[in-house]
Amino acid sequence: MGVLRNMRIAAMTVGTLGGLSGVMYGLLTGQGKRARTLIGRPTKDPHLADGTYPGPGPNPLRFAVLGDSLAAGLGAEHASNLPGVLLARGLAEECGRPVQLKTYARVGANTRTFITQVDQAVADPPDVALVIIGGNDVTGKMRVRTSAALLGIEVARLRTAGAAVVVATCPDLGTIRPIPQPLRTVVRRWGRMLAKAQQRAVHRAGGVAVSVADLVSPEFHIRHSELFSPDRFHPNGAGYRHAANILLAPLCTAVRVT
Known part of the structure; x- marks a missing residue:
């Protein structure tokens, strides 16, 4: 997600949540630095496994994945555990047709830089698109209203191009245990506001929103040691499988409705 580059800035957002004393601001800033040190930076790019996943029939379903490192699958041990791959295989089975996967997602993307991914996608429009974005907006300086408005514009562009769109909203960042308290509570509240x-x-743009914080994140609270990768920030293969199991049904529904 690239979120840790700007963890220190998360402290600045608390002012909009009720104000900060100088002591509290200093505490949160220090905790942000500590979290960045504990988690570290990605040392390699996610796997990439774009291509056509087999299913009956000659007419492939064009499936695009856009967003940040969660969409790209950073932390997955193998290409077979990427969210795009898991969902492409699930769509092929459930929809009874081959699925052609194209991944535009990039590590570190936020809703402003996400625009370039949509530019690429609408040039060769998919039938259905999955978007996972927002975590980097929480720890950057982007206001909730601005972030959501930009997302709505890009979802509308995808819809106008003919794609069904499913958006996995901002996850519960309170699951990230290397972020100490009270900073963890701050980013959790901010992320839920954004979601x-x-x-x-x-919804206004004609897409389908899936609440990751409500439907996916609770399992990460309970099974923290099982579902996170070694950086304790991004999911591992089991974590991505859990998320894919939740996201497959709304994607199938979006395909059938379109």
Whole structure:
């Protein structure tokens, strides 16, 4: 997600959540630095396994994945555990047709840089698109209203190009245990505010929003040691499988409705 580059800035957002004393601001800033040190930076790019996944029939379903490192699958041990691959295989089985996967997602993307991914996608429009974005907006300086509005614009562009769009809204960042308290509570509250705003913007743009914080993140709280990769920030293969199991049904529904 690239979120840790700007973890220190998360402290600045608390002012909008009720104000900060100088002591508290200093505490949160220090905790952000500590979290970055504990988690570290990605040392390699995610796997990439774009291509056609077999299913009956001659007419492939064109499936695009856009967003940040969670969409790209950073932390997955093997290409077979990438969210795009897991969902492409699931779509092929459930929809009864081959699925052609194209991944535009990039590590470190936020809703501003996400625009370039949409530029690429609408030039060769998919039938259905999955978007996972927002975590980097929480720890950058982007206001919730601005972030959600930009997302709505890009979802509308994808819809106008003919794609069904499913958006996995901002996850619960309170699951990231290397982020100490009280900073973890700050980013958790901010992320939930963003997720609600994303949901409204996506619905207005004609997309489908899936609440990751409500449907996916609780299992990460309970099974933390099982579902996170060694950086304790990104999911591992089991974590991506859990998320894919939740996201497959709304993707199938979006395909059938379109």
